[in-house]
Amino acid sequence: MSTAPVTVRLCTLRLGEFCFGVDVARVREVIRFQDLTPVPLAPPAVAGLMNLRGEIVTALDLRALLGHPPRGQDAPPAINVIVHIDGGVLSLLVDGIGDVADVAEASLEASPPTLQGIARELVPGTYALPDQLLLLLDVDRAAGLVAAGSV
């Protein structure tokens, strides 16, 4: 009997025209935009701190993290994706979330060469979905870069 291919379940996050994937097991919850307290002197990717039912959670602006242009003034408010990382939780600010995608682990492809700089470090690979390219997001790496003050 042949072994079944390993399937990975990813939550899709929309950012502009890009689509990122994060392991569903990592995602604790998704909530609408919350008031943020800015943190002066923090790296630019840190959007601020929010009060999540009594827990203080750091929110990262995924756009700033990847070097994308900021959201337009009239754009609808961002969405918070609360993810587990080593030592706690983080919130990723994205434009929206899509469906959950089941992909075969083996079908992971290398990131396209057009992806440069920080984005390249944070995207270890891509999955080709029927209608779009899903960029795998390394959340731990992102947290690490922020802690090191590199972003």
Place this chain on the structure above:
Amino acid sequence: MSEMDEIVHEFLLESREGLDHFERDLLALEHAPQSPELLASVFRVLHTVKGTAGLLGFTELERVAHVAESLLGTLRDGGMTFTTEIAGILLATGDAIGGMLTAIEDTDSEGDTDHGELVATLTRLQNSPETAERLPEKGPGAAPVPRLGEILVDRGLITPEDAAEALDEQQRGDPRHIGEILVEQGVVAPQDVVEALATQQDVRGATVAESSIRVDVGLLDELMNLVGELVLVRNRIVELAGGPREIDLAAAAQRLNHLTGELHDRVAKTRMQPVNLLWGKFPRLVRDLAAACGKQVRLDIAGADTELDRSILEAIRDPLTHLVRNAVDHGLEPVDERVAAGKPTEGRVSLRAFHESGQVHIEIADDGRGIDPDTLRAAAVRRGLMNADSAAALSEREALHLIFAAGLSTAKELTNVSGRGVGMDVVRVNVERIGGAVDVRTERGRGTVFTVTIPLTLAIVPALVVVSGGQRYVIPQAAVGELVRLGDTQQRGIEWVHDSPTYRLRGRLIPVLDLSDVLGNDRATPEATAQGTSLVVLQADGGRFGLVVDGVEDIQDIVVKPLGRQLRGISVYAGATIMGNGQVALILDVAGVAQQASAVSANGEERPSLDEDSEVTAGAQGESLLLVALADARRAAIPLAAVSRLETVSGAAVEQSAIGWVMQSRGGVVPLVDLSAPLGAGRLVGVENGDLHVIVVHGPGGRRIGLVVSDVIDVAEQPGPLEDADQRPGLAGVTVIDGRVTDVVALDGLLAVTAPAAMPVVEEEVA
């Protein structure tokens, strides 16, 4: 955990507890080598460890415990006397057992340390009791506690024979308490034993409550977290229930407020642990240390049951250990010096803890040689921390506090005992990090006392809420000295010395930071800072500085929450909290803020003196001037940049000397110049007997000179170019300020004319 793991876990817990008793009792035995109670207690610990270790298959542990137990059996039976050598070897045995317990904890096995030598020594001692030397029974340290058997015989409840028989039973290996054996033999009623035990307890002064249970520390932490959350919700509800309409809601909120406060207090108590948990190790530490230094030291402990929050206990463990080591190693003199000074050969180190005004005070005192402030001054100069003048100008207290300055070590040699890199500065930083303070008092030849003061709890602290750049920030109240409301117009009070803002706080100039500036909002121009309305005077690293904020709200109890790992590296924040309205606010770390802008100068409160070569020129438009009044209702102005500080003295305090008028200040002599005289405005000194104002300036060569004036009026900007510039030595020119003609002083010229004796001496060849 599997069943077996649980049993091992229990074994480890109990054995560790037993080892603590073991060590304590051994140390007590050194002072009272005959005590049967102590010997029996020590025996019991080893007996229990041996038995359970055997059951669980820890054969090496069993072997070591067994040999030690045999030795103790001989001691207990009176076949040997307890000596220092035996104490040493038994303490070493305790360490070996502790090591094996740790190995079991980490690796599930006893480890592979070879205890052959230990066992051999134990066996040797047991077999040749005569070679050990007697320990003298030491003084009043051990109060003779009556034995249970004695008490019962005294009360006529049992006969001496019954007591002897029960003792025999114990020596035959029965591990039970004397009382149990007697009751079992039907010789005495349980009630009588209980009463006798109570009497014994009273004499021993036991403070440990019998009615206590063991609770997992993690559970207590969770409980404390929940209470913390409750406090936040309470704050929110109290805020919401503020309206006058909802009387019922307000009443319920009041009750909730009260109950939450009580609950918080009680739960905080569960986290309180006696400081003895730290001090328990010290008798052993001091004993070993004294031996290593070749000194004789006695350690006195008082207030060991003073309680502290668990988290604080951990934080001060290292600082206290260092202070104790320091007392033994550096504070106490070697025996020969003590004898020469007429002191007892035995040095005394005492530890004392007590609660006072909401804080815990811990004193570490020694009766050694004391600290010489001059040694510290010299070391500070040598290390480049300050120049000789500044060092000389320090008060005795300030000089003593140099001991806490970074980079200073006055030990003749860095001994192995005190270690490297764990200096007094680290002690101070660690204590201040938890909101505490450390102080020192000393008397030459008599001794030194270090006092550590710490808050009772860390998790919930009172804090001041401030506003800057539209956001609220929170400052722990422990760091806040005072609040100053800055004037509305023209920023009265904030003065500019070489582009840095300072504030004159009751005559002393302190550096000032703008919080917006610190946070990178780039606001520090004089006009922008003028928007800040309040100055918060903060204390950090031994110096004060002022923080300009847009507004000050109130003082609240806040729950300190740590920042996520991503933000923990930012030094200006100590954490975050959730305010009553649900918003997150950042907690400022005062030391981090000061560091961020390198605001606090080495001397703490004064501007450092100017470069020798830089000329203090008056004459530029817009220059800051200190406006003063002279005799005869005349006005003068001194370049603010040259001003070091302001002092007020009574006319009577001005004295005559060979170099002219002088006054005493900060332990030194400051030459005075009566500013009225050279400017043709009459005289003040020697004429006025009321209070005189002295502007202390930096003269050439860095020497301080005091200019005597009638009054200090204000700080003003030079409105325009000077008239009649450079007409007279000492006078830079004349200008008009506030509608009054004002003489602007040229400092160098003035001093050359009026105080030649105070000028730097030119070396001359003596023929």
